[in-house]
Amino acid sequence: MSDNRFVYFDYAATTPVDPRVLDAMTPYFTELFGNANSLYGVGRQAFNALEDARSRVARSIGAAEPREIIFTSGGTESDNAAIIGITRAIAPKGGHVIVSAFEHHAILGPAHLLEKDGYDVTYLRPRADGVVHVEDLQSALREDTVLVSVMHANNELGTIQPIAELAAAAHASGALMHTDAAQSVGQIPFNVVELGIDAATFSSHKIYGPKGVGVLYLRRGVRFQPQINGGGQEFKRRSGTQNVGGAIGFATALELMLEDQSEEIARLTGLREKFEKGVISALENTEVSAKADNRLPNIAHMLIKGVEGESMLLQLDAKGVAVSTGSACSSGSLEPSHVLLSIGCPQELAHGSLRASFGRFTTEEDIDYFLEVFPPIVNRLRAMSPVYDKMFGSSAK
Amino acid sequence: MSDNRFVYFDYAATTPVDPRVLDAMTPYFTELFGNANSLYGVGRQAFNALEDARSRVARSIGAAEPREIIFTSGGTESDNAAIIGITRAIAPKGGHVIVSAFEHHAILGPAHLLEKDGYDVTYLRPRADGVVHVEDLQSALREDTVLVSVMHANNELGTIQPIAELAAAAHASGALMHTDAAQSVGQIPFNVVELGIDAATFSSHKIYGPKGVGVLYLRRGVRFQPQINGGGQEFKRRSGTQNVGGAIGFATALELMLEDQSEEIARLTGLREKFEKGVISALENTEVSAKADNRLPNIAHMLIKGVEGESMLLQLDAKGVAVSTGSACSSGSLEPSHVLLSIGCPQELAHGSLRASFGRFTTEEDIDYFLEVFPPIVNRLRAMSPVYDKMFGSSAK
Amino acid sequence: MQYSEKVMDHFNNPRNVGVIDDADGVGEVGNPVCGDMMKISIKVDDDSISDVMFQTLGCGAAIATSSIVTEMAKGMTLEQAVAISKKQVADELDGLPPAKMHCSILATDGLKAAVDDYLNKNGREPISGGLAHDDPNFDPHAIEPEEVCDVEG
C-alpha cells in the first residue's frame, strides 16, 4: 500500500484523452488549422476533416445521415439546445414537456426555464429501482406533450432506462423523444434507429475525447430553433467557427469505444461486481443504491450509511483514490443528490453515497487497493459520528 | 515563384495555434485531465489551472476581478450570451437595443431574435469611413435603451471604433455597453476599464489559441441571464464541464499577443501598407475600402472593381495564397457583404472585395509573392468579364 | 462548400472564352449588381450551333457552368440547346454545391437568350419558352434547401 498510488474511479465525471485520440487531433491545431468555412485549400482540408468526423459519428450511432450530427461545445449545450430548441420550434406558444426527475441539471435547468416561460413541465419520477417505467410515462403523457426527455443511463446510479419503449410511448402520443446519452454512448450499444429517438446528447470528455466538445443528434425532419446564432454553421443549427480538431477527437474517441465494447462490458462488469461485493462484505450497513439489474458496466453507486460523502471522498483522496459522491455539490454538503431523493432514498442516507466509476485504465489491483484503504476510513468516520451507533449500531436494531 | 508556396493571408478568419500555446495546453488532455469541479487531487489541479487561466485573462484585459471572466465555447457564443443574456436580465418584458449595422452575424443573429420576441432593435449605420460616430449613437439612444453593442474593430474593414466615447454616451443615457473584441484583442491595446465597457467578447482562435474557446467579460454587477444552464459552472453563468486546457490555451495565447504587441503593430502596419500600396499601384480601379485611418494593423480590405470575389479567391488559392472576400458566403456569391453595404458601398463593387489579413508568421516575401501573382489574376478575370470595359475601362470615363 | 474537380478544371481553364465578332446570336443575362453576368455569342449553321463563346463575371460556379454549357451546346440543334436543363449542367460538372445551383441557371438562360436572339434576328419565333431571369418572381438568391451557409471569420 503506497501513498503515491493514484487510483482514478471517477471516469463518469471525466476521462483522460486517449493518446490515440490526441494523436488524431494534434495536426488540427497547427498545420491543418484552417477555418472549415473558408474556400481555399487549408479551409477545404478543415472542411473535409470536419465532414469526415461527422460521417464517422453518424455511422457510429446508426444515424441515417451525417447532417443529423451537430457538433456542440459539450453535453450541457446539447441538452439545453435539445430541450429548448425542439420545444420552442414545435410549440412556440407553450405546451407540455416531460423530463425525468433524475435528469442531469443540464436538462433540469432548461426545463425550469421553459416552466418560467409558461410551459408545463412534468418531472417524471423513476421508481425505487432507479428506472423510469413506461406505464408511468404513459400516465404522464398528454395531448399537448411536445417532448419527452429521459436519459439513457443515469449518471449517478448507472441504471439503464428502457428508451426504446419510452420512445414508442412518446411517439404513440405524438410527442418527440430526446435522450441524454452522455453516460451510455460508447459504454453500451447505442443506435438511434433501434432506440427510435428523435434527438440525443453526447459529450466527448466522457469517452476519452477532449473537453468542450459534444454532439446533438437531431433526426432529419425534427424541427429545431437554434440556440446559438450567427454565421450559420452546422447546417444553420449551431453557429460559431467549428472546433475541427475537437470534432475529430470526438469521432475517434467514439470509434475506439466501439472497437472493444463487448470485451470492455464484460471486463468492467466484473470489476464493478468485485467492487460492490467487496464493499458490502467488508462494511456493515452498505448497499448498492439502485436495485435494477440493468446498469452500466462501469458505475458502482453505493450507500455507505452513517457517513457523510464529502468526508469519505477527501479521506480517499488522501490515499490517492478519486471517487465522487452524489452529495458533493459545494453549494453545501447539506444538499443531498436529487437523483437519490428521486428514487425515494431518505435524506440521511443520501448524504452517504459513493460513486466509483471505472474505465479503460482501471485494473483489478485498483479495486484491491480500494478495498484495502476504504474500510478503515469508513470505520474511523463512523466512530467519529455522534449518531452512528444510535442509528445503525447493533443497539439500534 | 513556386507553386508549392503557401501564403496565408486570412489570420482574421482563424490562426494556427502557436506551438507555445499547444505546449501549455497539452498536459491537460492526458495527465492533468481532471474535472475542475471534483474535490480530489486531480480535480483540484484542474480547478487551480482553470482559475489561474481566469486570473491571467483578467489581468491581460485589465478586468477588476477574475470572476468577471467567463469561459465560453467561442466568440459566437459570447456574442449571443451578451446580447440576449444582458438584455433579458435587465428588461425581461421588452426594451430597446442598439447594435451597429456592420456587426458580425453572431451579434446580428441574436439581435434579430430579440426583435422577433418584441424588443426594439436599432441597427446603427457606420458612416462611409467605416466608423460608428458618437453623434449617431447619441441620436439613436432612447430612454428605454438597455444595451449598446458596437464591435471594437470591424472584422472585414479593420476599422477601429471609438468604444470609449460610445460607451460614455451609452452610459450617459443609462444603457450598458458591450463590445465584440474578437478581432482587436491582442492586436491593439484593449483595457476594459479604459474603454469603460460592461461586457466584451473574445475568441481564442483569432489569437493563436485553440478553436472552440472564447471568453465573455462581464463587469461585476452587470445583470445577466445565463444562456446555457446546468451544473452552474463559471459562477453560475455558463454551465458545462469546463475545457480546462482550452482556457489555459486562451490565457497563454493572449499573453503572447501582449508580449510583443507594439513591435507587431509596427511590423504588421508596415506590411499592410506595402500590400495596399502595391495593389493600388499594380492595378487600376482598386482602392482601400474604408477611408478611416484608425484601422487594425493586420487587415487590408480592398475593392477590386469589376471582379467577383470568389473567383479571385479561388485563383489565388491555385497559387497557394489564402485570402477571403466579403462576398464569399456560399449562400450565393450574389449576396454582397452586409458590412460593405452598411458603409454605402454600391453592390456591384461590393462583390469584388478582397480581405487580406496578416499575422505572426507573415513576411515581406509573402507580400512580394502576392504582388507578383495577383495582378495577372485580376487582369485575366477582368478580360473574361462581359462588362469590365464598359463599366470601368478608359472608354467608360 | 466544395467544388468538384471538374468544376475547378472548367473554372481554371475555361473553354471558349471570348466574343464571336460576327455572331449570329448573342445572349446577355444577369447583372453586375447581383454579382454575376454572362454574355454568350453563337454561330448557327443549319439550325445547329457551330460555334459558341462566352464572357462571364461571377463566381467559380458561374464561370465553370458557362464554360461547360458552351462545350455542351457546340454541335447541338437549337432545340436541343434550349432544352439543356440546369440539372444537366450540374451533372455534367459532377455536381454543384447546393448553394451554387442557381449559377447553372445563368448559363442555361444565357444560351437560351442567344438562341432566341438568333431566331428573332431572323424573323422567327423564340423557342426557349422564356428565361428564368425574365420572370419577375425569379429570385437568383433562392437556394436549394440543403444549402449550408459558409462564413467569413
Added chain:
Amino acid sequence: MQYSEKVMDHFNNPRNVGVIDDADGVGEVGNPVCGDMMKISIKVDDDSISDVMFQTLGCGAAIATSSIVTEMAKGMTLEQAVAISKKQVADELDGLPPAKMHCSILATDGLKAAVDDYLNKNGREPISGGLAHDDPNFDPHAIEPEEVCDVEG
C-alpha cells in the same frame, strides 16, 4: 472549491475527538437529515473550559471547524467561548470556501449549547444568547453570495 491546508490538517487529524464521560456540559446540534451533526462535551473549572471533546458527522469543513473550535475553546472563560464567531473560526482555519461558511455555525452553536447546558444544569441563566440552529428562520443551506456550485459529472 478549495480547502486551506489548515482545514485539511484539522480534517485529517482532528483534535479532541471523543466524549468526556463525566462532562459538565454537553451540546448537540445539527441533524443527520441535513447531513451534519455535532456533539460537544466540556469540563468546566472556575467558569473556564478545562477540557473539551467533540464528535461530528459531516463534511470536511464540519469536522475541521469542530476540531479547531475545541482547540480555541480550551482554557477560555465561558463568556469568551460563547463569543467565538463563525468568522473567527474560519479565520483560524485560514479561511473557508464561501459555500462552507455555514459549517462554522455548527461548531460555534455546538459550543454555545454545551456552555448553556452546563449553566442550566447548575441552575444558572444561559449566556449564549441563543443558537442559530434554534432560530426557526435559520437556513443551514443559506450560502454566501460568492458561492460557486461545483457539480458531479
